[in-house]
Amino acid sequence: MPAVSPLAPAEFPALPAVAGVRLAAAAAGVHYRGRRDLLLATFAPDTAVAGVLTRSQTAAAPVQWCRAALAGGRASALVVNAGNANAFTGAPGVAAVKRTARAAARLVGGPAGRVFIASTGVIGEPLADARLTRALPALHARLVEEASGNAAWEDAARAIMTTDTYAKGATRRARIGGVSVTINGIAKGSGMIAPDMATMLAFIFTDARLPAPLLQAVLRRANGRSFNAITVDGDTSTSDTCLLFASGAGAAHPAIRRAGDPRLKDFRAQLEALMVDLAQQIVRDGEGAGKFVAVTVSGAASEPAARRLAFAVANSPLVKTAIAGEDPNWGRIVMALGKAGPALDQSKLAIRIGGVPVARGGRVHPDYREAAAARHMKGREIEIAISVGRGRGRATVWTCDLSHGYVEINADYRT
Amino acid sequence: MPAVSPLAPAEFPALPAVAGVRLAAAAAGVHYRGRRDLLLATFAPDTAVAGVLTRSQTAAAPVQWCRAALAGGRASALVVNAGNANAFTGAPGVAAVKRTARAAARLVGGPAGRVFIASTGVIGEPLADARLTRALPALHARLVEEASGNAAWEDAARAIMTTDTYAKGATRRARIGGVSVTINGIAKGSGMIAPDMATMLAFIFTDARLPAPLLQAVLRRANGRSFNAITVDGDTSTSDTCLLFASGAGAAHPAIRRAGDPRLKDFRAQLEALMVDLAQQIVRDGEGAGKFVAVTVSGAASEPAARRLAFAVANSPLVKTAIAGEDPNWGRIVMALGKAGPALDQSKLAIRIGGVPVARGGRVHPDYREAAAARHMKGREIEIAISVGRGRGRATVWTCDLSHGYVEINADYRT
Numbered sequence: 130m131p132a133v134s135p136l137a138p139a140e141f142p143a144l145p146a147v148a149g150v151r152l153a154a155a156a157a158g159v160h161y162r163g164r165r166d167l168l169l170a171t172f173a174p175d176t177a178v179a180g181v182l183t184r185s186q187t188a189a190a191p192v193q194w195c196r197a198a199l200a201g202g203r204a205s206a207l208v209v210n211a212g213n214a215n216a217f218t219g220a221p222g223v224a225a226v227k228r229t230a231r232a233a234a235r236l237v238g239g240p241a242g243r244v245f246i247a248s249t250g251v252i253g254e255p256l257a258d259a260r261l262t263r264a265l266p267a268l269h270a271r272l273v274e275e276a277s278g279n280a281a282w283e284d285a286a287r288a289i290m291t292t293d294t295y296a297k298g299a300t301r302r303a304r305i306g307g308v309s310v311t312i313n314g315i316a317k318g319s320g321m322i323a324p325d326m327a328t329m330l331a332f333i334f335t336d337a338r339l340p341a342p343l344l345q346a347v348l349r350r351a352n353g354r355s356f357n358a359i360t361v362d363g364d365t366s367t368s369d370t371c372l373l374f375a376s377g378a379g380a381a382h383p384a385i386r387r388a389g390d391p392r393l394k395d396f397r398a399q400l401e402a403l404m405v406d407l408a409q410q411i412v413r414d415g416e417g418a419g420k421f422v423a424v425t426v427s428g429a430a431s432e433p434a435a436r437r438l439a440f441a442v443a444n445s446p447l448v449k450t451a452i453a454g455e456d457p458n459w460g461r462i463v464m465a466l467g468k469a470g471p472a473l474d475q476s477k478l479a480i481r482i483g484g485v486p487v488a489r490g491g492r493v494h495p496d497y498r499e500a501a502a503a504r505h506m507k508g509r510e511i512e513i514a515i516s517v518g519r520g521r522g523r524a525t526v527w528t529c530d531l532s533h534g535y536v537e538i539n540a541d542y543r544t
Numbered sequence: 545m546p547a548v549s550p551l552a553p554a555e556f557p558a559l560p561a562v563a564g565v566r567l568a569a570a571a572a573g574v575h576y577r578g579r580r581d582l583l584l585a586t587f588a589p590d591t592a593v594a595g596v597l598t599r600s601q602t603a604a605a606p607v608q609w610c611r612a613a614l615a616g617g618r619a620s621a622l623v624v625n626a627g628n629a630n631a632f633t634g635a636p637g638v639a640a641v642k643r644t645a646r647a648a649a650r651l652v653g654g655p656a657g658r659v660f661i662a663s664t665g666v667i668g669e670p671l672a673d674a675r676l677t678r679a680l681p682a683l684h685a686r687l688v689e690e691a692s693g694n695a696a697w698e699d700a701a702r703a704i705m706t707t708d709t710y711a712k713g714a715t716r717r718a719r720i721g722g723v724s725v726t727i728n729g730i731a732k733g734s735g736m737i738a739p740d741m742a743t744m745l746a747f748i749f750t751d752a753r754l755p756a757p758l759l760q761a762v763l764r765r766a767n768g769r770s771f772n773a774i775t776v777d778g779d780t781s782t783s784d785t786c787l788l789f790a791s792g793a794g795a796a797h798p799a800i801r802r803a804g805d806p807r808l809k810d811f812r813a814q815l816e817a818l819m820v821d822l823a824q825q826i827v828r829d830g831e832g833a834g835k836f837v838a839v840t841v842s843g844a845a846s847e848p849a850a851r852r853l854a855f856a857v858a859n860s861p862l863v864k865t866a867i868a869g870e871d872p873n874w875g876r877i878v879m880a881l882g883k884a885g886p887a888l889d890q891s892k893l894a895i896r897i898g899g900v901p902v903a904r905g906g907r908v909h910p911d912y913r914e915a916a917a918a919r920h921m922k923g924r925e926i927e928i929a930i931s932v933g934r935g936r937g938r939a940t941v942w943t944c945d946l947s948h949g950y951v952e953i954n955a956d957y958r959t
Contacts, residue, residue: 187882219907252875454955460667467602540869
């Protein structure tokens with residue numbers, strides 16, 4: 130069991146109940162022994178759902194299930210297990226998802242197609258789904274009795290962990306047309322991915338009443354600036370899943386029909402803030418992470434170009450090892466920008482590290498003093514700002530360093 | 545000074561003289577102390593030249609110089625220094641290249657535009673080119689006196705090293721229309737790149753008489769299957785340079801005008817074999833490398849698709865750390881294929897590790913025994929073969945593992 134990341138928050142935040150959402154965790158023994166590894170959440174009738182899923186061509190069976198289920202736009206339950214990703218498991222994997230969804234549907238009522246499933250853990254091993262379906266009835270019985278208090282949320286966040294060193298949660302309140310709603314989120318991931326024993330999962334719950342297509346538009350936009358703006362190692366999981374459930378069981382608020390409705394502005398902002406919070410918690414738990422790194426590119430020809438440039442820097446093993454070594458090796462940033470793809474005019478490039486001007490006009494800044502940048506590199510929070518002088522495209526991505534810890538965690542045997 | 549790579553060849557090969565090519569090395573003191581860091585090669589009149597250069601948008605000044613010089617198709621000299629890449633050095637860097645080329649041209653005669661320049665080492669530091677130009681006259685005088693024997697070739701290969709742990713050379717003989725010609729090559733690199741103190745450089749010399757456009761076509765094709773088929777960390781250098789010089793000073797052979805001429809077949813094959821040899825030597829000296837890895841993808845929709853899939857596996861930090869840990873973690877191979885981009889049908893995927901069938905039909909192979917794959921992983925030479933069942937596209941790329949050694953080398957301070 131690796132030590133808790135030095136970048137971990139002091140404690141799990143206090144999450145309030147979300148009307149129309151109940152959740153509880155149990156130990157199903159899928160892979161781990163002596164810990165909870167199964168999460169069940171149930172939703173009020175007419176709960177709307179939106180989701181973004183991995184674009185991997187080797188997506189896991191639960192991802193394929195969720196993709197189909199999202200078309201319906203309604204959710205009755207969510208079942209998540211840790212320890213086995215049910216990925217690259219062929220037809221038996223697909224059947225395992227179906228059996229699990231049916232078992233949950235029998236408990237909560239309604240069609241199996243309203244049950245959402247996510248699995249995280251080892252790839253390629255058959256999932257013993259009987260362990261899940263056997264544990265579900267007792268879990269469901271508990272949900273009927275208990276309210277979802279703070280302990281339930283932390284239990285839930287903990288049950289979906291794999292190589293994570295701490296549980297991840299966040300909460301926000303937003304106003305829709307003057308009425309207050311709650312948004313809670315839990316996530317796991319210790320790497321944007323790490324297909325062996327980690328994958329990014331995020332589940333967000335609100336008591337707002339919003340139709341599924343609108344929810345989908347809002348989620349997709351916020352996702353681009355949160356979970357899709359982080360990287361630990363550039364490896365994309367077979368199982369990345371982010372689902373947003375809106376129970377509509379909170380205080381009545383004005384009906385909203387368009388994502389662009391100004392009365393939805395605060396909700397959109399709070400949702401994005403919550404997702405950025407969870408996304409950054411994942412990076413701070415990146416495998417072996419010792420430094421949290423923000424890479425901002427401005428002045429690119431477009432936002433996609435800015436993202437490509439920022440990700441090239443954030444994914445470069447040479448940049449990341451330099452950060453682990455507390456070395457303000459800005460030449461590697463120049464290299465990473467050069468290989469990213471978007472056309473660059475070297476004479477317009479400028480780079481700052483922790484606010485210290487490092488390069489300008491296609492060469493080292495005349496006033497650059499390495500000692501100042503080196504001081505910044507010794508901290509836990511590293512800021513790299515790049516200006517490319519071509520347009521108005523801007524993007525920030527978050528990552529961590531590449532340390533011996535990463536190699537240690539990932540060179541170990543699975544057993 | 546890191547220990548010599550465990551994957552290093554037993555010794556530097558015996559390279560014969562190449563008619564029309566002379567070369568020698570000296571200590572110019574650009575960055576290193578107490579070792580040779582400057583290479584000068586001079587060529588017979590009418591030597592033809594071809595080259596492939598980094599496509600980085602932050603390409604170094606010497607790369608930009610070579611790009612322009614290649615248009616002329618003729619070479620009189622080659623000057624290479626190690627320790628400073630003269631990259632991201634602005635107008636002063638461009639002026640430094642020009643002064644160096646002019647100094648060499650004064651010694652060998654002819655225009656400066658026939659002098660080729662390459663630099664490797666730190667990015668962003670001004671190059672003290674006076675140290676190069678000061679050392680050139682004595683170096684040139686030595687060339688006039690000495691023949692280029694085997695010691696000269698090893699000296700040359702050693703002078704261009706940065707973080708390399710051994711000198712890299714190769715030689716082949718080829719027949720053109722029944723006449724024997726010689727091809728020698730030297731290279732450096734300890735990573736497909738590592739922009740701090742390493743970059744891929746390769747210089748190839750032949751006494752064949754071939755026109756520059758033909759040479760360019762032959763080089764480009766062989767490059768795609770050699771240097772462009774290796775990766776250590778996926779980071780692309782600002783300075784990658786591969787130049788092929790044909791002195792035409794060997795035994796007279798039939799004139800060849802088309803790259804497709806059947807009489808050129810053996811030359812093309814031998815050139816490619818030499819370049820694969822050098823490329824593999826670079827991977828075997830990859831920073832921290834403990835394993836040499838060949839990733840072959842067959843059955844892809846096209847050759848580019850096969851390359852993308854193979855590179856996604858070869859560049860995946862999770863695959864590479866698993867190899868370092870001698871873990872036949874094939875789920876990570878599935879993950880890397882999934883994120884690569886090309887469309888896949890999971891049910892047609894098959895994976896072998898060291899010949900052991902691991903996965904087939906979208907799931908683990910029914911006869912898979914992990915012990916057999918684990919045995920293969922303990923060796924120095926790792927083979928991963930992937931079949932995707934979509935077409936006839938095929939590609940092999942070579943890489944090494946991602947070990948603690950890589951982090952150690954690259955997390956160190958530059959000083």
